[in-house]
Amino acid sequence: MxxxxxxxxxxxxxxxxxxxxxxxxxxxxxxxxxxxxxxxxxxxxxxxxxxxxxxxxxxxxILTRIKHATVSVLNTTISIDAERQDVVAIDxxxxxxxxxxxxxxxxxxxxxxxxxxxxxxxxxxxxxxxxxxxxxxxxxxxxxxxxxxxxxGKGFLPSAQYEVDHAPWVDAGRVEVYIDQDRYPGFFAWIIPSGKGRGRVGVSGKGINAMERLEGFIGMKEMLRDCSSNGDDGSDDGNSSGGRCVVLRKVFAPIWVxxxxxxxxxxxxxxxxxxxxxxxxxxxxxxxxxxxxxxxxxxxxxxxxxxxxxxxxxxxxxxxxxxxxxREFERMVMLRRVFESLDNKAIERILLAIRSEMDEISVSGDFDFHSFTMAKMLLSRDGLSIVKAMLGSEFRRFLANLAKI
Ligand SMILES: Cc1cc2nc3c(=O)[nH]c(=O)nc-3n(C[C@H](O)[C@H](O)[C@H](O)COP(=O)(O)OP(=O)(O)OC[C@H]3O[C@@H](n4cnc5c(N)ncnc54)[C@H](O)[C@@H]3O)c2cc1C
Incomplete structure (x- = not known):
């Protein structure tokens, strides 16, 4: 036929x-x-x-509604109120x-x-x-x-993602992003909740053994959980039975970037x-x-x-x-180049610089067209000087692209 x-x-x-x-x-x-x-x-x-x-x-x-997102690098974490963006984790x-x-x-x-x-x-x-x-x-x-x-043979990053349960470190309403250019070069580790103590935990990065890095990330989360329960603050979230989290599914797939x-x-x-x-x-x-x-x-x-x-x-x-x-993808490709050229310390300085503007970002941000918000974060007063110093001519092209908006 x-x-x-x-x-x-x-x-x-x-x-x-x-x-x-x-x-x-x-x-x-x-x-x-x-x-x-x-x-x-x-x-x-x-x-x-x-x-x-x-x-x-x-x-x-809908498995869970996302209320906020956190982005962490080194010792700094910023929190973004995501309620207005109406983002959900779905099946x-x-x-x-x-x-x-x-x-x-x-x-x-x-x-x-x-x-x-x-x-x-x-x-x-x-x-x-x-x-x-x-x-x-x-x-x-x-x-x-x-x-x-x-x-x-190029343009993609290896990734690993596990679906976990009985993981008290997964907060039902919070997406977490962990930047570490040494462990996940050019990308990050993430936690996307699907309920209380349940979710998808993943890592991706240039040239990494994604499975090994993900197991390291989960091990670190479990260790921190052990330390905080040994410190015993008296709270019980109903999941802290002392056992390890359960891995229900493992996925290894390339991510096109x-x-x-x-x-x-x-x-x-x-x-x-x-x-x-x-x-x-x-x-x-x-x-x-x-x-x-x-x-x-x-x-x-x-x-x-x-x-x-x-x-x-x-x-x-x-x-x-x-x-x-x-236009959105053009900017995202540029943002990626900028991101890839920054080290952890530079990214931390940018996060610290934009901390005070988080309320505005939460209100004006658009989950589906986020490049403009990200660019604005980079162009905050301190962010600007850091990026400018690192990127030279690439930075001028980036500014010219933004000016077209
Ligand atoms: C770990 C990970 C997490 C992600 N998380 C998110 C997220 O939270 N939110 C989001 O928006 N996106 C996310 N993505 C991206 C998203 O999953 C993809 O962008 C999306 O699935 C692309 O859809 P697609 O239909 O183009 O291709 P795919 O979903 O890749 O589907 C391709 C299909 O083609 C079939 N196929 C391939 N070759 C053949 C063949 N020769 N004959 C017949 N069938 C064939 C495959 O079996 C498959 O069903 C994630 C990706 C990864 C890897």
Missing amino acids: LYDTIVIGGSIAGLLAAREVARKGFSVLVLEEDAEIGTPEHCGGLVSRNALKALGIDEYT RRALDKYVAKQASMNGADIMLMCRARSFAVKDEQVKVDTGRGIMECRVLVDARGCSIPASS DGPQRPFIRERRVVRVGDAAGQAKPTTGGGIYTSGMGGVIAGSAIADALEYNSLDMLHRYESGWFDLFG
């Missing part, structure tokens, strides 16, 4: 693209190599409710399953345990070689995740979406919103291209995504 569209990859970006194409009545087949949608889950599930609304997802399971597996349901209710077929081995554009069609034979379509969506851009990889449209009828197109945020690696929107915008452009029989209309996807995120 000739499909209008075949999507390779049944995760958030591919499924949203499938939903949008099928919504307009075109035939869509989603190929997913794994046996279950949403599994294995390689995500912390942190997302804003505005983002979910923009993605057209009206049903999701990512259930989210992907819900989008699969939306796509399938619009008429998309989903084939599990079906790996696309290769594909080739021939004449007016794309032929996809799968374990179940050759399948054909008019437009192919490549949503295979960040292994696609990462196959170039190099920004969008153009062109999104290849060979006229192959459309890359989501992490496969480098659409995860270079600052945090978050991609539910930005990669998901890649799927939504691509799906709608594909439906138009099919309806008007004009492949040129596919380019509306690339321009639409860049209209929404282009």
Whole structure:
């Protein structure tokens, strides 16, 4: 059978693209190599409710609401009030399953345990070689995740994330970020809660053995917990049974941090979406919103291209995504470069400098478009002199980019 569209990859970006194409009545087949949608889950599930609304997802399971976030380096911690940003930790597996349901209710077929081995554009069609034979379509969506851009061997960081329970050091309403350029160069360690004493704990960084660093991080948290319970302040959080935290799931996956990889449209009828197109945020690696929107915008452009029989209309996807995120990603790539060139002491000085402005940052910050807030933090009086001294000409380009806002 000739499909209008075949999507390779049944995760958030591919499924949203499938939903949008099928919504307009075109035939869509989603190929997913794994046996279950949403599994294995390689995500912390942190997302804003505005983002979910923009993605057209009206049903999701909130595990916990985020009230504040802390960022620590050396001996300094700043706390950001996150209440206004309406950020939640969701069940990512259930989210992907819900989008699969939306796509399938619009008429998309989903084939599990079906790996696309290769594909080739021939004449007016794309032929996809799968374990179940050759399948054909008019437009192919490549949503295979960040292994696609990462196959170039650069632009990504190794990461490890464990789901833990019985961990009293996980606070239900607080996301924690730990910067340490020696242990996690160019990234950080994180705790994303999913409830009291439960959550996803991870690390990522350039050239590190992520599993080893994560086990070290968890060991340190457990040790601090032991020390504070030996100091016994009389409090009992109901979890301090003296045992170790329980690791329920381990995930090792690359995080793409190099920004969008153009062109999104290849060979006229192959459309890359989501992490496969480098659409995860270079600052945090978050991609539910930005990669998901890649799927939504691509799906709608594909439906138009099919309806008007004009492949040129596919380019509306690339321009639409860049209209929404282009400037934001440009700044995030620059922020990443700045961040990578700072050592722990310089970052600590910046955090100390902006401490007094935390109220304003909490009010004006936007979780989904955070580069401007981050840039403002760097450009606080003390931050400015530190960054300027370290970056020279790079810094001038950074300022010029900000001035375009
Ligand atoms: C440790 C970690 C934590 C994260 N935490 C967050 C977070 O808290 N918030 C957030 O917003 N983002 C987070 N992200 C990023 C987010 O998970 C991704 O940006 C998002 O999942 C990208 O979606 P995608 O559909 O583009 O690709 P993916 O989710 O990577 O999906 C690709 C799909 O393609 C399938 N596939 C691959 N090759 C083939 C093939 N040949 N044939 C058939 N199927 C194939 C895979 O099985 C998979 O289902 C995190 C990422 C990591 C690694």
